[in-house]
């Protein structure tokens with residue numbers, strides 16, 4: 143997911159008896175679906191976990207510009223170019239909303255950026271894979287935005303007001319992105335032999351990394367239990383992954399493409415698909431920095447930040463000069 | 473319309489189309505790499521506006537095309553010598569200051585050019601100009617504001633902008649230099665009066681540089697050639713990248 147393996151702090155969920163009065167009041171609000179706002183009292187653990195979760199989500203949007211940005215200058219038609227450019231611009235906007243939401247918890251955007259650039263903060267594993275053909279623009283929209291929607295839709299109803307409201311705006315755009323990605327795939331799948339092969343190759347390369355986006359099984363994790371109790375996580379990773387597979391396999395069939403999993407088959411009993419084992423070694427390697435593009439992605443963000451330092455500094459200095467002039471004139 | 477005058481009109485429209493497309497292409501290279509998130513968003517916005525305008529011009533150029541080429545065939549499949557944009561717009565991005573300076577010079581000229589074209593006797597041209605100028609008005613205020621702030625920011629930012637101006641000013645002459653096609657279009661009431669555009673452009677840009685504490689360098693000879701398809705060396709690489717899909721997979725739907 144865009145926020146993978148966020149570990150809630152705390153040592154397991156407290157019982158009502160173990161809670162102090164503030165904590166009980168806080169938990170009551172959550173249980174009654176009353177949003178927590180920035181100025182409200184909240185447990186330190188809640189604040190810390192959310193900071194981590196929202197900033198990781200924001201970083202994913204920002205780094206997520208890069209794999210698709212890679213194809214804007216090469217889009218095959220002007221219409222596709224504008225759609226892709228607008229999509230990547232949306233992702234930057236998502237990053238902005240989310241940084242703002244995280245700032246309400248008492249961390250600045252610059253601090254979060256430092257954490258990203260130093261490698262301390264993570265972003266979604268999926269953006270460390272390369273975009274090699276135009277079909278990857280279709281596969282990303284269809285699969286990656288599609289997977290993101292799976293957990294972002296419930297997050298619209300999460301307990302923290304600023305995060306929930308950011309999600310409402312984001313979800314609307316994400317479903318556009320998914321449809322646009324599917325449309326790219328659809329055109330390719332109905333196109334020439336070369337185009338079909340391009341689409342199939344993209345599905346082959348993106349399918350498993352997309353399933354990994356949901357993160358390893360966390361049904362029994364203490365951290366998840368706490369996040370569930372705080373209503374900042376609503377479904378287990380496996381639940382969301384299953385939902386994604388069940389939704390996506392028929393779409394692949396519609397496209398006439400093969401999902402690259404020989405173990406994939408419909409299971410009547412569970413009313414869902416069984417699918418093959420995920421290569422978690424690969425996932426942990428990517429998370430640890432050893433994916434195909436980790437160096438390039440972080441390198442690009444570091445370069446943008448370092449090269450832009452003079453620009454940001456100059457705007458600050460200019461604003462100070464203007465303020466001083468205004469003061470002198472008064 | 474005679475075949476020749478239709479061809480000339482199309483050439484004139486293609487100049488407008490290519491200017492918007494090529495500078496939009498250059499701006500879109502920044503996507504994900506700008507100095508601040510707000511700049512990523514704003515630069516993408518300007519690129520989107522300009523590529524959108526280019527599409528309108530290409531749609532008209534396609535209507536006028538005697539070989540029946542589509543918008544995309546015109547935009548993405550001509551040879552370099554057939555692209556008719558001014559040299560300024562194809563200049564590589566350089567640092568963000570250089571990109572902003574290129575944009576500032578372009579935006580001011582673009583605004584007055586479009587202002588002239590809103591009075592075009594050609595209804596399609598005046599309609600596209602009318603639509604575009606609203607966006608370009610905003611581009612002007614954004615790039616002017618940034619140039620003025622950075623020109624009066626730190627010593628470093630001032631230095632970077634002055635260097636960018638020194639580098640780019642030699643491409644400004646071509647913007648308002650009329651040739652036979654401009655004269656013909658002006659005589660027909662279709663084209664903009666470039667001498668009028670030049671007066672307004674010079675006045676506005678001089679004011680802008682003054683406010684930004686910058687000085688335009690004295691240029692012995694202004695570069696020219698883009699309008700007739702003689703480009704800078706960097707143009708070939710820009711086109712190689714932009715055209716790669718259409719060149720390697722011709723005649724397909726995307």
Ligand SMILES: [Fe+2]
Pocket residue numbers: 203232233236312316
């Ligand atoms: Fe997004």
Ligand SMILES: [Fe+2]
Pocket residue numbers: 233287315316319
């Ligand atoms: Fe998206």
